[in-house]
Amino acid sequence: MKKIVMLAAAVIFSTAAFAQGDKTTVRDDATGAKTTVEERDNGTVKVESRSGRTKAGQKAYNTKEDVKHAGKKTGSVVKKGAQKTGKAVKKGAKAVKNKAEDVVD
Template identity: 80%
Template sequence: MKKIIMLLAAVAFSTAAFAQGDKVVVKDDATGAKSTTTVRDNGTVKTETRTGRTEAGEKAYNTKEDVKVAGKKAGNKVERGAKKTGKAVKKGAKAVKNKAEDVVD
């Protein structure tokens, strides 16, 4: 029974997908504009067009990417500095401990 239901569901989904018709997508990489044309079985044509980024949008996107890169670089520098500081503090604490033992002896 379970297999029959699964088989019917698969047939229903494949039929629905087949009924969508042919789909053609044209994308302009330079501007990011995209045009999708779908021809349905009943002969109707549906066209969707999305424009790319405007000049201001492109500048905002580039700024966002620059900030992301700068943040990563700054984070790496801070991490490296913290590691170096931690190592120096350990070394200094070890030196103080050795001196304290010398004085006690």
Template identity: 80%
Template sequence: MKKILMLLAAVAFSTAAFAQGDKVVVKDDATGAKTTATVRDNGTVKTESRTGRTKAGEKVHNTKEDVKDAGQKTGKVVKKGAQKTGKAVKKGAKAVETKAKDVVD
């Protein structure tokens, strides 16, 4: 019974996907422009076009990416500095502990 139900569901999904028609997407990576052409069941073609980013939009996008990169670099530097400081503190504490043992002995 489960197998029949699963087979029926698979057929229903594949039929629904087939009814959507053929879809072709063409994207220009340089400008970000995208054109989508869909062929419907009745033979008509629907075409949608989106232009890419404007110059201002591209500058905003580039600024966002630059800030993201700078934040990641800063984070790595801060982490490395904290690790170095932690090692130095640990080394200093061990030296003080060793000196204190020598004084007590």
């Protein structure tokens, strides 16, 4: 019963996705403007245009990207440092253990 329901749901969703019209998006990288043209099955055409970022918006976007990049670099450096510290602590603990066994023997 579950398989029949799952199969029916898959068929319904796939036909719903197939019924959507063709969608074409054109983006101008210089200005960031985007135009989307959608041709529907009944022959109508829908056109959506979105202007690009303003200068202030572009500066804010660039700042956000720079902060994201710096955060990733900092995170990887911190992770590497923590790994090196963990290895050093493990090595030191092992050396102390060996020395303690020598003293006991």
